[in-house]
Amino acid sequence: MRKEKPSRVSKAYRLIAFTACTLLSIMLQRTSVLQAAEPASNNKLAIEAAATKEHYVLGEPIYLLIRLQNQGATSAFVSPGLDSESGNLAIQVTDPAGRTFPMTPIMTLDEDAATVSLASRAWLASVVSVFFGSNGWTFQVPGVYRVAVTYRATLSGGRRVEATSLPITLTVSTNELEPGRFLMQAGPAGLEAGKLLLWHGGDHLKAGQEQLRELLSRYPESTISHYVRFSLGRSLSESFKDYAANKVRPANFNGAIELLEKIPARKLPDYLEIQRSLALARSAIGLKRREAAQKSLQEARSLIGDRSEYQHFLSQLTRLEQAAAAIP
Amino acid sequence: MGASFVVVEYDKMAGTAFPLPETVGGSTVTVSSIYDKVGIKLTVIEDDTSIPRLLDPVSPSDPYENDFITPPEIDNVLMAGHRRFPIGPVTVGRHTRYHVYGIVVDHYFQKSDGTKTTTMMGVTLTSPAGNQRPFAIFYRNANISGSNAKFLRTTAHEIGHVFNLHHEDGDGRKSIMNTSETVGNRFDYRFVRCEKSHLKCHPKVYVWPEVMPKSSVDSLHPHSHTRCR
Numbered sequence: 001m002r003k004e005k006p007s008r009v010s011k012a013y014r015l016i017a018f019t020a021c022t023l024l025s026i027m028l029q030r031t032s033v034l035q036a037a038e039p040a041s042n043n044k045l046a047i048e049a050a051a052t053k054e055h056y057v058l059g060e061p062i063y064l065l066i067r068l069q070n071q072g073a074t075s076a077f078v079s080p081g082l083d084s085e086s087g088n089l090a091i092q093v094t095d096p097a098g099r100t101f102p103m104t105p106i107m108t109l110d111e112d113a114a115t116v117s118l119a120s121r122a123w124l125a126s127v128v129s130v131f132f133g134s135n136g137w138t139f140q141v142p143g144v145y146r147v148a149v150t151y152r153a154t155l156s157g158g159r160r161v162e163a164t165s166l167p168i169t170l171t172v173s174t175n176e177l178e179p180g181r182f183l184m185q186a187g188p189a190g191l192e193a194g195k196l197l198l199w200h201g202g203d204h205l206k207a208g209q210e211q212l213r214e215l216l217s218r219y220p221e222s223t224i225s226h227y228v229r230f231s232l233g234r235s236l237s238e239s240f241k242d243y244a245a246n247k248v249r250p251a252n253f254n255g256a257i258e259l260l261e262k263i264p265a266r267k268l269p270d271y272l273e274i275q276r277s278l279a280l281a282r283s284a285i286g287l288k289r290r291e292a293a294q295k296s297l298q299e300a301r302s303l304i305g306d307r308s309e310y311q312h313f314l315s316q317l318t319r320l321e322q323a324a325a326a327i328p
Numbered sequence: 329m330g331a332s333f334v335v336v337e338y339d340k341m342a343g344t345a346f347p348l349p350e351t352v353g354g355s356t357v358t359v360s361s362i363y364d365k366v367g368i369k370l371t372v373i374e375d376d377t378s379i380p381r382l383l384d385p386v387s388p389s390d391p392y393e394n395d396f397i398t399p400p401e402i403d404n405v406l407m408a409g410h411r412r413f414p415i416g417p418v419t420v421g422r423h424t425r426y427h428v429y430g431i432v433v434d435h436y437f438q439k440s441d442g443t444k445t446t447t448m449m450g451v452t453l454t455s456p457a458g459n460q461r462p463f464a465i466f467y468r469n470a471n472i473s474g475s476n477a478k479f480l481r482t483t484a485h486e487i488g489h490v491f492n493l494h495h496e497d498g499d500g501r502k503s504i505m506n507t508s509e510t511v512g513n514r515f516d517y518r519f520v521r522c523e524k525s526h527l528k529c530h531p532k533v534y535v536w537p538e539v540m541p542k543s544s545v546d547s548l549h550p551h552s553h554t555r556c557r
Binding site for chain 2: 086108109112113132135154158160196198204235240271278319320
């Protein structure tokens with residue numbers, strides 16, 4: 001069979017197509033270099049991450065305090081969502097073996113929040129959980145971990161802003177290994193237990209609930225047991241809309257108080273201590289115990305203070321204070 | 329090789345709605361037409377249309393409790409609720425059908441620390457125990473219930489997350505995967521450069537819904553597509 005010779009027209013088309021593709025490729029590379037460098041040069045945002053303590057036990061829920069500061073001389077526009085769920089914070093973890101991986105959240109949230117203006121030297125703050133995400137448990141073995149947080153947002157008009165923290169070091173100690181190993185055991189129960197500690201609720205997570213109750217029974221004085229009592233108690237202080245069963249499980253105020261009052265003072269990070277006080281107050285209001293409610297609310301107010309990362313709790317606090325005051 | 333297509337089982341609670349088609353430049357835009365433009369055959373089945381909103385007796389400490397839904401309640405409604413089909417791929421002969429689940433809930437969103445928000449429009453859940461990524465739309469949000477255009481866009485956006493697209497895959501201006509904050513009131517119903525690059529060029533197992541565990545997708549498919557820009 002005779003091989004067809006390419007025509008002159010076909011050759012010309014090929015040459016034009018090749019030249020166009022080459023030019024386009026060069027232009028795209030040039031554009032990507034310019035735009036990749038842009039975030040670092042066009043803003044003076046600085047982000048810091050800080051741990052709540054130096055050493056953690058295996059399986060202990062870890063929360064980080066995040067601060068985003070405008071270190072420029074003029075106001076900067078930023079997205080106010082300082083959390084990983086909105087996609088504004090990307091968290092990179094390097095484990096003791098040197099492997100680096102992203103800690104991604106279970107939920108991706110889409111919000112119609114408005115961009116805010118951050119004055120020169122002003123900062124935003126938040127608390128983020130990093131111990132459990134869409135990949136399961138983050139800190140699975142004892143050792144030294146490094147965690148870096150990147151703030152990355154695209155503002156109205158397409159301007160991208162970005163800042164990365166210095167990595168912080170988190171040490172998961174070899175103390176109390178057994179409760180941690182029991183908590184994070186492979187399989188659905190370990191993953192459900194993680195969700196329960198992350199969300200402080202989930203009546204449908206039966207295997208996880210059983211796992212947490214068994215942990216309390218086996219290791220009642222362990223560090224993790226404080227977090228377990230908090231999550232189970234906080235869950236009972238509120239009703240649960242169970243759409244799978246088509247019914248609402250009402251709050252169990254006595255059950256909540258029993259679990260939450262067993263947690264010794266100052267064993268939880270402030271972020272959870274505030275929620276513990278609010279849950280105790282909510283339960284006391286439900287039982288019409290005015291004095292107990294007001295005592296818990298005072299504790300919550302004192303912990304919130306003027307710390308900007310906790311100011312979002314004030315609306316809950318005010319609502320509960322009004323409800324407590326209305327108890328005869 | 330057989331064809332692949334996606335079936336979105338879309339439920340809604342009583343008192344809410346599904347997004348209606350929009351007309352843009354004389355053309356009708358639906359969730360299916362948005363995905364059709366990038367070569368993805370996607371059918372939305374509006375299934376259960378009147379799931380009753382669960383109500384608790386009003387509590388003195390939280391009179392608005394019934395208006396909000398918490399993360400574990402969302403997990404419950406998405407993973408154990410009213411689904412007709414199991415989430416995930418189903419092989420029928422030489423074809424593969426991917427089942428996706430979404431629901432319009434008659435609630436606002438309450439964060440796990442108890443903070444109530446009215447600005448959240450949608451959420452996509454990733455189950456650490458499997459490959460499922462169902463989504464929910466918060467109908468109480470004023471932009472969802474008050475603007476069909478934004479409701480339609482948010483539904484297409486959440487399904488984008490189901491296809492492992494991220495916010496930073498958006499063009500920073502008007503395209504589907506940008507955050508609502510980025511686009512404001514000026515958006516279109518198109519996937520552009522990075523979004524198309526992922527949907528069309530990445531290996532199928534990282535693109536099509538519910539195939540790979542999130543951990544595999546995140547480690548092999550870069551979280552940020554900055555090279556596209």
